[in-house]
Amino acid sequence: MTLTDPAPVTTHIAPGEPLLSVRDLRVWFELRRFGLGVAGYVRAVDDVSFDLYEGEAIAIVGESGCGKSSLMRTILGLNRPREGRIIFDGRDISRFTREELRWYRTRVGYVQQDPYGALPPFMTVRSILEEPLIVAGVKNRQARIERIRKAMQEVKMTPVDDFLGKFPHQLSGGQQQRIVIARAILLEPRLLVADEPVSMLDASVRVEILTLLRQLQQDHRLSVIYITHDLSTVRYFSERIFVMYAGKIVEKGPVDEILERPKHPYTWALLAATPEPDPRNAHMFREVPPGEPPSLITPPPGCRFHPRCAKIIQGVCEVKVPPEKEVTPNHLVQCWLYDPDVSPDPPDM
């Protein structure tokens, strides 16, 4: 394994094994009292497990503060998990040595939400794109330029030379995001983490960027974790959707399944809140779940959604944490409504 020129298709995993598997992951942040004792924890991610296969794109959806960014940062190796494991390419990233961590970081690309903020304003496009290569140890200047050219062609920033000397503020939002994507794929990663990559862009550019991401994903057989709160863009992109609420993944399943036949009451609410460009909707009142997302410091007992849930089963939901049930193949949901012992007649939306 060399850092300078990572071979594109080395893999330690057997076919059918996931590229990334997250097991019982807990990311808790300590709250300190006067900088000394621990006053409590923010349970940003609590008991999350999932698998991501090579070449697969998943979407993690959920409202602000549900822990999706903490989950993403942990996968990127920026946060330390409190418990649980993240297995990438057959190896546990929390046990990585410094060298292995450097290798891991070349294997994972990161596309951020705010393209302007994601680019250092005082560097030219060339310097911005050179940075990851320098960090990864590509010593030869000419080799770096070659790889920058290749990446910029892939994100369709051509002619490349017109852009190399420019500063981020001289580019449009869409171009900035293309540079961010170029930086993410520069080291030829196998996993791309995209944190709301189009939410800050004009509607006209969104589809372009999403199409570009999709194309890159297919060309390179990239695994993609697409994080969003906007279900309307999910269909462009991913094969599976994970719905996250208050630090837990409450529902997982193929895109069509989730969008057409959502099971969890929270997913219903999310879908109901998705705007549709239909003039008749202009004056329609949408039913949104009452209340605020719960505090992650003292989450509600039992099912975390129960204080806002319309279908609450008194005596069960607020007491016991719901187990994960497979309602249809590959469609899993954490809700008492689908436990035959508790609720013999599951509702359908």
Add this chain to the structure above:
Amino acid sequence: MELLRDTLRELRYYPSAVAGLIIISLLTIFSIYTVIAIPYEEAITLWRGGENIWYRLPRTVPPAWTNFFRAKKLPESVILDSRQGQAQRSEKAMSDGKQITMNFEFDFQYDAFPDDLSLYFYPTYENKAPFVSVTWFMPDGRELRITDVAVKRGGAFRFGQDEKLARRIKRKIGDYPANVALFLDPASVENGGEPTPLKGIYRLEVVATTFEPEANVESELIVYGQVYGIAGTDHLRRDLKVALMWGAPVALAFGLLAAVGTTVTTMIIAAVGVWFGGLVDETIQRVTEVNLMLPLLPILIMIGTFYSRSIWVILGATIVLSIFGASIKTYRAIFLQVRESPYIEAAQAYGASDVRIIFRYLIPRILPVLIPNLVTLIPSFVFLEASLAVLGLGDPILPTWGKLIQDSLANGALYKGLYYWVLEPSALLMVTGLGFAMLGFTLDRIFNPRLREV
């Protein structure tokens, strides 16, 4: 680099920045010229040498160019040295020796009398000292015998202090001191008017008789003026020019080193504190808060009094005490904001090291604030050095602007009306401050464009 080039290009559009840059470049050129023209050793000798180096100059006189503004022109010094061929010198052989005639001739076209006259003799002989007779010739043809005396080594004749000459003057010209009598226009006092000098060519004839074949006499005539050079002189007859010139490199070096030293270290410390956070940050903040309570000037005065007044010690102490200064708080506030930038997160995600993040991602972001700050900080350190010097804690060896001000105050310059003595160093200090301030404020406007709207 890009940033620097663009900034320089933009600076052209600001007249104040151009003026500031011109002042700074002139000061820099001036400093370089000084260091080359008057090397350190020479400057120290000129400034600390003692009477035998300063004797040629008049005491506490303003610079010569002040004559330009005067209706009555004050005399400049005349220094004629026969060893340098500034006298017409002739020798005539005699039995056992020779007769040497030296004629010192100068044109006197001023409206005031010189301060004093001195004649220095440099005889060489073995046993018998040569004998000289000195005669003064005035432009209107009158002549006056000054003295007849045997000259010893290191001998000097001071016109104003010789009793015999005073009596002779009283008898022949009137009751005037020698420096007035020798230049007096008799017509001016005929009807009891103010004495005025007679303009024209004056001549001093020194006729020396030696009594040994190898003996020789050289001499030097000094007519002390009432103005001198481009800077004037102080109470010790020192040429202020030396101190004014050497003040520039010292001030610039002190200001620049102190400003760069403090700003850069402060910035790095603030960045390290913010990046690593936790205990590191806490420690830096508490140290800063304690340090902010410590008064800089009294501590420097203590160091100067008890330890050393060397400018380098003071410089070091200033830097050390200013590192944990208020600007740590300012920089920290900016860094805290920058730390949360998504591009920092991206850099972490592609594995940039802590050092790389601090120096490549945090610090460049603060340069727009830092550079104007640095430039405006330079004069404040120059002033600090001057203040210390005025308080009597200047470097004991180096001549600096602050020390000139201190000398002038200690010798009552303002009381005696010797304004040039105070104004010259003060003006240089102010010009230096002005140059850096104008550049600094403009840089601030360029780097922080939002200020333009205010």
